[in-house]
Every structure is written in C-alpha cells, then in structure tokens.
Amino acid sequence: MSATEHATPGYHADKDALIKRLHRIEGQVRGIEKMVEDDRYCIDVITQISAVQAALEKIALGLLDGHVRVCMGADGGAPADPDERIQELMGAVGRLVKR
Amino acid sequence: MSATEHATPGYHADKDALIKRLHRIEGQVRGIEKMVEDDRYCIDVITQISAVQAALEKIALGLLDGHVRVCMGADGGAPADPDERIQELMGAVGRLVKR
Amino acid sequence: MSATEHATPGYHADKDALIKRLHRIEGQVRGIEKMVEDDRYCIDVITQISAVQAALEKIALGLLDGHVRVCMGADGGAPADPDERIQELMGAVGRLVKR
Amino acid sequence: MSATEHATPGYHADKDALIKRLHRIEGQVRGIEKMVEDDRYCIDVITQISAVQAALEKIALGLLDGHVRVCMGADGGAPADPDERIQELMGAVGRLVKR
Numbered sequence: 001m002s003a004t005e006h007a008t009p010g011y012h013a014d015k016d017a018l019i020k021r022l023h024r025i026e027g028q029v030r031g032i033e034k035m036v037e038d039d040r041y042c043i044d045v046i047t048q049i050s051a052v053q054a055a056l057e058k059i060a061l062g063l064l065d066g067h068v069r070v071c072m073g074a075d076g077g078a079p080a081d082p083d084e085r086i087q088e089l090m091g092a093v094g095r096l097v098k099r
Numbered sequence: 100m101s102a103t104e105h106a107t108p109g110y111h112a113d114k115d116a117l118i119k120r121l122h123r124i125e126g127q128v129r130g131i132e133k134m135v136e137d138d139r140y141c142i143d144v145i146t147q148i149s150a151v152q153a154a155l156e157k158i159a160l161g162l163l164d165g166h167v168r169v170c171m172g173a174d175g176g177a178p179a180d181p182d183e184r185i186q187e188l189m190g191a192v193g194r195l196v197k198r
Numbered sequence: 199m200s201a202t203e204h205a206t207p208g209y210h211a212d213k214d215a216l217i218k219r220l221h222r223i224e225g226q227v228r229g230i231e232k233m234v235e236d237d238r239y240c241i242d243v244i245t246q247i248s249a250v251q252a253a254l255e256k257i258a259l260g261l262l263d264g265h266v267r268v269c270m271g272a273d274g275g276a277p278a279d280p281d282e283r284i285q286e287l288m289g290a291v292g293r294l295v296k297r
Numbered sequence: 298m299s300a301t302e303h304a305t306p307g308y309h310a311d312k313d314a315l316i317k318r319l320h321r322i323e324g325q326v327r328g329i330e331k332m333v334e335d336d337r338y339c340i341d342v343i344t345q346i347s348a349v350q351a352a353l354e355k356i357a358l359g360l361l362d363g364h365v366r367v368c369m370g371a372d373g374g375a376p377a378d379p380d381e382r383i384q385e386l387m388g389a390v391g392r393l394v395k396r
Binding site: 061064 | 354358361362365366383386387390391393394395
Binding site: 207286 | 304306308316329333334336337338346351354357360363364
C-alpha cells in the first residue's frame, strides 16, 4: 500500500467529481440518521439505505473500470506480478458481487 | 408518510445503537473521500466501499426484521390494508435484493 | 418440514406457470453446458449465467411474496410461533440479499 | 461472436469439471421443479433457489477470473481493441453485481 499511494490512480481524471459524489452520499447517510432520530417509518428508512447502496455501487463499478483501464495498460500502482494483480482484481470483484 | 411518522417504528428499542452505527458509516464515507483526495490505490478505495455496503446491508436487514415484527403484529404505522402492506414490504425487499 | 408439506403453499395458484418457468431455466442451464462444451467465449457464457440468475431471482421474489401473503394471513404451513415464522422469513430474505 | 468461438477460452483447462458442475446445477433446478409439484413449503423452495444462485455465482466468478487471465495476457478471443475489451469485461461485472 505504501508505494502504490504515489502512483496515479485510475480515477485521477474524475477525482473532483468523485469526491463530490462521495460527499453527497455522506450527506445522505446523515439524513438517514436524522430520519431515525425522528422515528420515521422503517420502510422509508430502508428505501433511503437502498438509494445509498445503489449510489455506492455505481461509484465502485466506476472505480473498477478506471482501475482495469490503468492496470490492464501498465503502471498505475497495481502489483507488478500479473497473478497478484488479477487475484487482487478478482478479490475486489468478488466482494462487490457478494457484498 | 405523514400519519406514519408518529407511530412507533420497529427499530424503536434499538434507536440509539442504530444512530451510532449510521454515524460510524457516515465517518467511513468521509474516510473514503479522504482516500480519494490522497490518491489512494483504487482497489483499497473499492474495498472500503464494499465494507460500507456490507454495514448498510446489515442495518437494512435489521430494520426489515423490526418492521416485519411490528407490521405482522399490527400497529406500527404500516398501511392498514394487508395488500398494500405486503406490496410495500416486497418493494423494500426487492430493492435490497437487486440493489 | 413434514407437516408443512401437506399445507397449501403460497404459490399454489401459479403452480403450473411456476413449473414451466423452472423448466425453462433448466433448459437454459443445459444450454450453458453446451456452450462450454463448444468452447464458447467466456463473456457469452457469463452473460447467460447472469440471465439465469435474474430469472431465478424473479421466481424467488415471487415465491416470497406468495409466502408473505399466506403467512401474514394465517395457515399456509408456516410455524405457528410468530417469532419462528419471522426468523424463518428473515433467514430467506437474508440469503436472497447476500446470495 | 463468430471468430471468438474458435479461440481457446479461459476456462479450457477446467472444462470437464465446469460441465460437471453445471450438470449438477441442472439437476438441482429439476429438483426444485419437483418440490413445486409436490407442494413443498415456500421457504424450502426459496432456500434451494438461493443455493443454485450461490453455485452459479461461484461459477461465473471463476469464468471471469479465467477470462481476465487470458484476456489480460493477450489472445483468448477477446476484442483486439483494449477499450472494447474493457467495456465488455465491465459489462459482465456490472451484470453480476446488479444481477
């Protein structure tokens, strides 16, 4: 992790937009806390959680896309060893698929 | 939604713990923003997103459990009409399953 | 499981259509075997698997809907004890959500 | 799709095991049909569907792994154009994640 942090990650070009999207999600989670404080109806709370999950999933797939583009090319901070690189990629895919 | 907000939701007994868990997730999302700002490695960012998704899913399933307990009993703010109640429940389940 | 098998399950009214849909899925799986035998392109095989999964998910959600309708009413073969009944339901939902 | 079918797919080494696993899944689906014919309890039917879905997911992730190994190397039947190749890969990942 140490060395890789100085490489240019796959999301570099969209960094500002990405931070903005994450920031919006942070606000959505805060909104869900508020809903719970206000004793809002369970189904409405669950619906908001589903919305956050969908937004996070979209971001994760976008990051994965950027990662594959960088990593399939070359550089980018991924492990030099192709086996490790693929194992790492498939680990990330597996966690997204199974959640 | 108006009337239902004054009923006691299924998560009432665990309200404080629930808010604490959501607050922790809010912090995790802020942490992910920081990772992106620091150009951290994509796979590490994706891994953190997966962790947040797993935490949210656990909360959503817990809320659903509380909802079913309250709603299968009676009261609780769910629609009086059983058909509507079930449609609403299955809508929430469907959104969680498909994300 | 023994006693429950003689109750009328929630899918009873759609039984024939349900069997037909499952039979079609069985054929789709056989088709995937054939694709592998023919050395078909991985992505095409994966796409077919995704299609089968989507079809199964739809069936499972439909069964769950029927189950909730029957079980929330009364009868239907679900455990008499409401706690057990809910635990069982939430177990099924959890397995669908996490897969 | 035409040209690609003559390339060696990523799963080639495990082809026989893969066909055997798919054949077992085909049998499981047939078993679910039988359960429905016998009016078996909904929750038990749903549990079996979840088991089939988990088995299919495992196979799909294995195929994806093989695909990435072949495709990240070179040959293998994937589109020659890296952009198309990645788009195709991410399409498959997206369908697995969202189902």
